[in-house]
Amino acid sequence: MALLRKLKKKVRKVLVFFVKFAKRLIIMQKNVGTKDCSTTTGASKFREGKEEEKEENFSTLLNRCFKESNEWYVDSGCTNHMTGDEKAFLSFNRSITSKVRMGNGALVDAKGKGTISINRKGSGKQIHDVLYVPDLEENLLGVGQLMENGYSLVFRDNYCRIYDKIEPNQVIVEVKMIKRNFPLQLHYNALKMKL
Template identity: 45%
Template sequence: MAQPSTSLSPPTFNGEQYHIWAIKMKTFLRGQGLWQYVEEDRQPPVLGSNPTLNQIRLHDEEATKSPRALSHIHAVVTEQVFTRIMAYESAKEAWDKLKEEFGGSDTTKGMQVLNLRREIEMLKMQESETVKEYVDRLMNVVNKIRLMGEEMTDKRIVEKVLVSLPERFESKISSLEDSEDLTQITLTDLVYALQAQEQKRLLRQEHSSEGAMVAEFKGKLGQGGSKRPAGEKKGKERMGNQWNKPTRGKEFPPCAHCKEKGHSEKSGCTNHMIANLEDFVNLDKSYHSKVKVGNGEFVAVKGRGDIAVQTKSVIKLIPNVLYVPSLSHNLLSVRQMMERKYALHFQDQFCTILDSERNELMKVRMMGKSFPIRLNKP
């Protein structure tokens, strides 16, 4: 649907997006004082005997309004649409024909509204989505319903958002229930509150990512020996020597993930972790554990399985992935990827992941200080 050339021009209609055009056109006709002649097919009053000059002038002005409204409708439709209404002599007849032709019958509109309401009922926020992305997706459907003249209150939208949020927002919802009446909260206030919670969580995860990276580099330095580049300070040398010393104390059995000794399974040995259950092609839900992330917190593992990722050229199966629903972003282990001969290239705010044959699998943009990955399912 074309945009009006000026603020005073009516919107052009080419046969698409009728409901949006109808709202804009109705507003334009109201501004011109002509909408009642379209809505009611209003006719000027009959002149009485011996009318005054002022009565004749008012009568003539009224008599021209219905044709003016019709001329506006003729002027804003394309030639293809004009042929559908050119036989009608009143603005109301032309408007009703356009509504019937492009807006659908009451039965058709009722079915469309029903399908959209079902779509809303099925909507749920994905683990990889932000609050804004989910609310935008929800409001896109809500606005389609409202365009068809059906009522969709903000209260109903707030209720839908609250019942379709993932588990990581439960504490925030409980806090809102304790602090204010959720039946009175506006959608805007709810979104602001959820985004604040989301931002705090993202900041915590950024710190966690930094801690995980440091731990990863420590492991690499420890395996690489005590050599250091020329020019490094002795303090760093002492630190490197400490990493090379054998750890005293408890001897752990081989880890269930990386098959190596020297740490417990709960220490977070950088395994692939996915938050969305739907990403798994198969999952062993009987597997339960806990892993410790970089900020020192333990998160629950509620399964282990395989995921399939659609890359640019092929479908890749990633095995031994942990299901951790409390995460807000999927985490791929650098160590696991390097063990499978993958390569990671960091440049210009992007991380490019290459397979063993140096084919590009995916390219991830940096957000904050981490690289959150959205999986492209086959």
């Protein structure tokens, strides 16, 4: 039993070290301008507190760094839908480029624009005019762009509900708030066509 306690203590120390290291990396990223449009997830908001919270944040960080994510954030501070995942696009036009100002003030290149096809509740939907920003870590759905396209969004009781533009009383998706963010898992349809 004593050996197990010692091992747990050492593992905890290693995790705390990696959390501090990851925190420094995130701060460095913000200074270089690779952080996204003012969105911060639980992995980039490190607070001093319980060891379990630090371990959870480190786990979240590892997931972000080492796997492709279908997680999108409903973001009111972002003017355009954006992703750093080129594989997500159904159709993609590299000739449409622009500059995007990040939440930290840095100006980065959007290297294309396209459409992402998703499968939601058994039916296919398309998200148009999504910017491809290669250095972006999180995928962002811009609230303003959704509204411009006729969708309604209601933020209430720790949920964001997105209503269909054709059937205004039908909720397309309900997103639960987690750590002051609205993460949404989207499943891409596999067809691709590059322009």
